[in-house]
Amino acid sequence: MTKQQPLIQVKNLHLYFGSFHALKNVSVDFNAGELIGLVGDNGAGKTTLIRVLCGIHAPTKGQVFFDGKKVERFHPKLAIDQGIETIQQSVGLCDNLSIARNFYLGREPVKRVFGIPFLDLGKMRAKSSRIIRQFGLRENVSADDEVEMLSGGERQSIKIGRAVEFKNRVVIMDEPTNHLSVREREHVNELAVQLKEQGLLVIYITHDIFQVHKLADRIVIMENGEKVADANTDSMSAEALEDVIRQGGRMVEKREAV
Incomplete structure (x- = not known):
């Protein structure tokens, strides 16, 4: 073997x-x-x-x-x-940003309108919504909700989902x-x-x-x-x-x- x-x-x-x-x-x-x-x-x-x-x-x-x-x-x-992705209890997310923004933190997709780059918020919402459901967030949680409203376990779910989505x-x-x-x-x-x-x-x-x-x-x-x-x-x-x-x-x- x-x-x-x-x-x-x-x-x-x-x-x-x-x-x-x-x-x-x-x-x-x-x-x-x-x-x-x-x-x-x-x-x-x-x-x-x-x-x-x-x-x-x-x-x-x-x-x-x-x-x-x-x-x-x-x-x-x-x-x-x-x-290599590290998931820690106390760091890794920004409380005042949405779940979608946190999901793509540092990897934000952009689209160009008349040559000017803008965040592709539609893509960020759609993909992060699919992943957060897969990893167990509550049904009434939206990708536009701020992270500060989440429990500790839900925050960890976002980090873990992010690790999987970005092919770590x-x-x-x-x-x-x-x-x-x-x-x-x-x-x-x-x-x-x-x-x-x-x-x-x-x-x-x-x-x-x-x-x-x-x-x-x-x-x-x-x-x-x-x-x-x-x-x-x-x-x-x-x-x-x-x-x-x-x-x-x-x-x-x-x-x-x-």
């Missing part, structure tokens, strides 16, 4: 901020069509690792490959162009269910699984190992800037993985053989 080429491959990654060693020899593969839980306490290095993948930080040492090609330059715009290949969900109700949390988690089933790579960052264990194919645990575990969820229980975190990562890497 031929092994799948990772969509994202991180090899021996180190990152220093001055004398602070933020990432320490991190190597991990991320595959398309996979939902991976990235777990660890505050300061474990999981967000720093994601910021490298998103082009915010350039590694001090080591390599990152995207779809088999070495990443030579790290910049957020380049990561977006590759199809990687969706990074950074603590996506913080401050959501139980029903909204379940909805967002269902959407994460849908993205995986559509062939996207979903990286789900959370402190809640029990929640993500139900969703993920694999769990990667970070501790003090190091990867300390990489386990398939069908071979290691949430309780066992939680013990790894409690023990400060003192565990030999355990991953099911392919």
Whole structure:
């Protein structure tokens, strides 16, 4: 059986901020069509690792490959162009703009009238309306409504729908269910699984190992800037993985053989 080429491959990654060693020899593969839980306490290095993948930080040492090609330059715009979308709880939408405007934020379609460019508001309304229905917004919500009227779960639905519509290949969900109700949390988690089933790579960052264990194919645990575990969820229980975190990562890497 031929092994799948990772969509994202991180090899021996180190990152220093001055004398602070933020990432320490991190190597991990991320595959398309996979939902991976990235777990660890505050300061474990999981967000720093994601910021490298998103082009915010350039590694001090080591390599990152995207779809088999070495990443030579790290910049957020380049990561977006590759199809990497980050969904965070608190940022990413403008409250005073409509759902349609938010849906196309930074990607606004234009039409020309007598050679003068105007926003194509009709296209923005039509396409965003279709997507917001598909991803579970209420029937009485219009694409012209301002985002500030939406619940936390509905805001996440817009971000997820936007990621799918613009043909992203990687969706990074950074603590996506913080401050959501139980029903909204379940909805967002269902959407994460849908993205995986559509062939996207979903990286789900959370402190809640029990929640993500139900969703993920694999769990990667970070501790003090190091990867300390990489386990398939069908071979290691949430309780066992939680013990790894409690023990400060003192565990030999355990991953099911392919």
